Amino acid sequence: MKKNLMISVLMTIATTILLGIIYPLVVTGLAQVFFKDKANGQLIVRDGQVVGSRIIGQAFTGPAYFHSRPSAAGSGYDAANSNGSQLGPTNQHLIDRVKADVAAAQMDNPGQPVPIDLVTASGSGLDPDITPAAAEFQVPRVAKERGASADDVERLVQEHTQQRQLGFLGEPRVNVLELNLELDQRFPLKKQAKAE
Amino acid sequence: MDLYSALQYVLFLAIVTALVRPLGGYLERVFSRTPTVLDRLCLPIERLIYRITAVDPNVEMTGTQYATCFVFFGLVGTLLLYAILRLQAFLPWFFPEYHTTQLSPDLASNVAISFSTTTTWQAYGGENTMSYFSQMVGLCAQNFLAGAAGLAVGVAFIRGLARQCSGTLGNFWVDLTRALLWVLLPGALIGAILLVWQGVPMNFRPYAVATSVEHSQQVIAQGPVAALEIIKNLGTNGGGFFNANGAHPYENPTPLTNFLEMLAIVLLPAALTNTLGRMIGQPRQGWLLYWVMIFLFSMGLIFVRHFEQRGNPQFGGVDLQSSSSQSGGNMEGKEVRFGIGGSALTAVVTSNTATGSTNSMHDSFTSLGGLVLLVNLLLGELVFGGLGTGLYSMVMAAAIAVFLAGLMVGRTPEYLGKKIGPAENKMIMLYALAAPFFVLSFTAVAVSSKAGLSGLTTNTGPHGLTEILFAYSSCFANNGQSFAGLSANTVFYNLTTALVMMAGRFGLAIPALAFAGMFARQKNTPSSLGTLPTDSLSFGILLTISLITVTALSYLPALALGPVLERSVFGT
Numbered sequence: 001m002k003k004n005l006m007i008s009v010l011m012t013i014a015t016t017i018l019l020g021i022i023y024p025l026v027v028t029g030l031a032q033v034f035f036k037d038k039a040n041g042q043l044i045v046r047d048g049q050v051v052g053s054r055i056i057g058q059a060f061t062g063p064a065y066f067h068s069r070p071s072a073a074g075s076g077y078d079a080a081n082s083n084g085s086q087l088g089p090t091n092q093h094l095i096d097r098v099k100a101d102v103a104a105a106q107m108d109n110p111g112q113p114v115p116i117d118l119v120t121a122s123g124s125g126l127d128p129d130i131t132p133a134a135a136e137f138q139v140p141r142v143a144k145e146r147g148a149s150a151d152d153v154e155r156l157v158q159e160h161t162q163q164r165q166l167g168f169l170g171e172p173r174v175n176v177l178e179l180n181l182e183l184d185q186r187f188p189l190k191k192q193a194k195a196e
Numbered sequence: 197m198d199l200y201s202a203l204q205y206v207l208f209l210a211i212v213t214a215l216v217r218p219l220g221g222y223l224e225r226v227f228s229r230t231p232t233v234l235d236r237l238c239l240p241i242e243r244l245i246y247r248i249t250a251v252d253p254n255v256e257m258t259g260t261q262y263a264t265c266f267v268f269f270g271l272v273g274t275l276l277l278y279a280i281l282r283l284q285a286f287l288p289w290f291f292p293e294y295h296t297t298q299l300s301p302d303l304a305s306n307v308a309i310s311f312s313t314t315t316t317w318q319a320y321g322g323e324n325t326m327s328y329f330s331q332m333v334g335l336c337a338q339n340f341l342a343g344a345a346g347l348a349v350g351v352a353f354i355r356g357l358a359r360q361c362s363g364t365l366g367n368f369w370v371d372l373t374r375a376l377l378w379v380l381l382p383g384a385l386i387g388a389i390l391l392v393w394q395g396v397p398m399n400f401r402p403y404a405v406a407t408s409v410e411h412s413q414q415v416i417a418q419g420p421v422a423a424l425e426i427i428k429n430l431g432t433n434g435g436g437f438f439n440a441n442g443a444h445p446y447e448n449p450t451p452l453t454n455f456l457e458m459l460a461i462v463l464l465p466a467a468l469t470n471t472l473g474r475m476i477g478q479p480r481q482g483w484l485l486y487w488v489m490i491f492l493f494s495m496g497l498i499f500v501r502h503f504e505q506r507g508n509p510q511f512g513g514v515d516l517q518s519s520s521s522q523s524g525g526n527m528e529g530k531e532v533r534f535g536i537g538g539s540a541l542t543a544v545v546t547s548n549t550a551t552g553s554t555n556s557m558h559d560s561f562t563s564l565g566g567l568v569l570l571v572n573l574l575l576g577e578l579v580f581g582g583l584g585t586g587l588y589s590m591v592m593a594a595a596i597a598v599f600l601a602g603l604m605v606g607r608t609p610e611y612l613g614k615k616i617g618p619a620e621n622k623m624i625m626l627y628a629l630a631a632p633f634f635v636l637s638f639t640a641v642a643v644s645s646k647a648g649l650s651g652l653t654t655n656t657g658p659h660g661l662t663e664i665l666f667a668y669s670s671c672f673a674n675n676g677q678s679f680a681g682l683s684a685n686t687v688f689y690n691l692t693t694a695l696v697m698m699a700g701r702f703g704l705a706i707p708a709l710a711f712a713g714m715f716a717r718q719k720n721t722p723s724s725l726g727t728l729p730t731d732s733l734s735f736g737i738l739l740t741i742s743l744i745t746v747t748a749l750s751y752l753p754a755l756a757l758g759p760v761l762e763r764s765v766f767g768t
Contacts (some may be wrong), residue, residue, distance in 0.1 A: 001264070004261075004268055006250070007249050007265075008268040010248060010249040011245070011249045011269065011369060011372070012269065012276055013276075014248050014249060015337065015341055015376060016337040016341070018376075018381075019337045019340040020333035020336055021332070021333060023385070023423060024332045024336060024420050026385070027385065027388045027420075028420060030389055031388075031389070031392040031398035031399075032398070034392075038393065038394075039392050039397055039398045040397060041399070041404060041416065041418045041446065049407055050405065051406055051407060052406045053404070053416055055395055055445040055449050056414075056445055057445070058408050058414060059408075060408075060410060061410060062410060065409075065410070069532070073440075077414065079415060080294055080324060080403060081321065081324055081439065082323065082438045082439045082443075082444050084443065084529040084557035084559075084680070085529065085560065086529075086557055086560065086655075086680050087528065087559070087560055087654060087681070088560065088659035088679075088681065088762075089560065090563070090657075090659060094560075095510050098514070102512070106513065113515035116507065116514050116516050116524055116527045117522060117527045117532055119511075120529075121529065122530065122532070123530055123539075124443040124444045125440065126440070126444065127532055128445055129531075129533055130532060132522065133515065133521040166452065168203045168204060169200075169204060169451035169454075169455055169538070170533050170534060170535065170538055171532060171534070171535035171538075173532045173533050181409065184409060
């Protein structure tokens with residue numbers, strides 16, 4: 001009895017050192033040597049400034065950008081407070097929220113049904129992607145705001161559409177941050193005169 | 197079902213099935229201490245551990261001794277984890293500006309019990325509560341230790357079935373050490389590197405601060421994610437590095453990581469059926485249990501995917517149709533990269549295997565989709581189930597089926613050559629009644645007390661009842677996933693869920709070990725004409741039906757008031 005209690009203590013300490021300290025350090029070492037960018041969160045740097053992570057979603061509010069999905073992380077895309085809405089399927093708050101978002105989205109495309117992912121909050125609140133359908137839905141607005149042709153913007157969306165992984169895993173998707181960054185390069189927004 | 201979901205599911209089950217035999221054989225060799233390919237690397241570390249801890253690896257233990265060691269080891273792990281959590285502000289890598297949730301005594305004890313019982317129920321958000329030190333030395337280590345302890349008990353249980361006229365079940369410390377060195381550590385090392393390759397971070401840097409193109413600031417929590425991510429799945433623990441768990445892009449960045457993480461959860465519990473078959477010298481018995489698991493798993497998968505794909509009819513003006521440019525369906529709480537197919541797979545895998553690492557928010561599932569997940573928890577985590585624990589849960593369920601069949605024909609029931617007499621029956625009954633007793637009584641206390649009801653801050657009505665029932669089911673099943681709308685970080689929930697988690701861990705493992713001890717002492721009865729063959733299709737059907745019946749008899753009233761009522765009133 002007493003002997004086994006003593007073994008429990010020693011065993012816990014010995015294995016905790018092996019698995020809680022040595023193992024994470026070995027993994028960190030290998031990760032930093034072989035996959036440095038991935039291991040450090042795939043941060044995107046523009047002009048010496050971190051603008052985000054390639055795989056963490058961000059909020060875009062301007063009409064000239066493709067918008068991400070609604071987010072329940074903190075006050076929206078708070079990457080230090082990931083969360084879904086946790087609203088049940090019959091919760092009135094959910095039904096009202098979707099209704100309001102649908103109405104807002106339909107301002108761009110009157111009468112057209114809105115792709116479901118564009119009005120539902122993701123599980124993490126940090127979904128970096130929208131579906132190709134949701135991107136397509138926003139093309140007319142973005143093209144108009146940027147004075148570009150819808151065909152050109154459409155083509156850009158297609159270039160940024162990631163197909164299923166290995167041909168069958170997951171769903172086709174469009175990374176919103178990468179698409180918007182490319183958009184700024186290809187069809188830059190004219191600097192708006194502030195004094196108007 | 198769309199082609200791609202079907203393809204993903206079939207391939208998943210094919211890979212698992214193909215690996216059951218080789219992995220089952222490997223596990224048998226590891227735990228019978230016969231040579232394996234990893235011996236050259238692992239033997240020196242094993243010897244070192246025995247020297248440090250003064251373990252004599254040749255000592256055999258009775259069921260009682262084995263259970264005592266298991267409980268002691270869990271207890272010490274809990275205390276160490278509690279100490280680390282309470283002291284984290286004084287330990288390295290603590291960022292006071294981000295770690296804003298206080299680890300109060302009730303929360304810290306809840307977390308400590310939660311991780312040392314492989315439940316990993318999380319009443320906190322990882323990125324705003326846990327320092328990197330707590331995540332690694334506390335939680336990551338405990339994921340290994342608790343997972344390995346469960347596997348050890350599973351192996352001892354198998355020995356009980358395999359041995360005759362023997363008073364012992366093996367040595368807990370040897371099984372534990374071998375589970376860690378030969379199984380979990382190599383698996384975790386390979387898996388962690390694969391995850392990093394796909395984009396799971398592994399660093400000890402402070403949270404990144406980004407300024408978006410629209411000039412808003414975004415603090416991006418990161419850290420040593422990959423090391424924890426793999427073992428939380430491999431050890432069937434499931435507690436995420438981040439609050440959003442497997443839905444978080446840093447925990448599960450691509451559809452491939454999702455697929456690999458699901459394999460990591462299922463492979464070992466599935467292979468244990470083969471280890472059982474080998475050790476008792478009747479491989480068919482193992483395969484029968486495996487195919488019953490596959491059947492129940494597939495049914496759950498088909499139903500969940502169907503209900504989620506149908507979407508939420510309460511929404512107007514939306515496009516829910518599945519097409520080449522979107523998955524459609526009920527996307528609230530789900531990620532675009534996984535769609536409905538990948539979310540349903542993970543929901544069914546995690547709810548069946550005592551692993552909480554969900555990649556979507558189950559609280560936002562349709563009423564019936566959520567019902568299936570709840571039923572999976574209530575079945576008793578025996579479809580693959582927790583590492584080690586799933587196997588003995590399934591064997592106990594088979595013993596109930598044998599007992600029922602015995603009643604019908606009026607013979608002393610036998611299973612795997614062992615007679616199930618009155619003493620064994622008592623253990624089986626204790627085992628079977630523990631779950632409904634704890635789950636239903638605590639749910640009743642919660643819904644009839646102010647402290648319990650005050651947790652319903654997000655959803656109310658029948659869905660609120662489902663949240664509470666789900667919480668206690670998950671904790672008893674040592675699963676840890678939740679309908680997370682429930683505000684569970686209160687003294688009431690922290691203490692009651694912790695109690696239920698301990699009941700689910702020790703309240704099942706101890707009768708299981710006692711049962712195994714009784715079996716080990718018996719001499720095998722040679723099978724005769726009157727023996728019910730337990731490796732036949734008809735027994736498979738009987739087992740499935742008895743499982744569903746026992747679960748339904750225990751929980752139908754509660755389920756009727758929760759998800760079923762919600763569905764019939766609101767039509768979703």
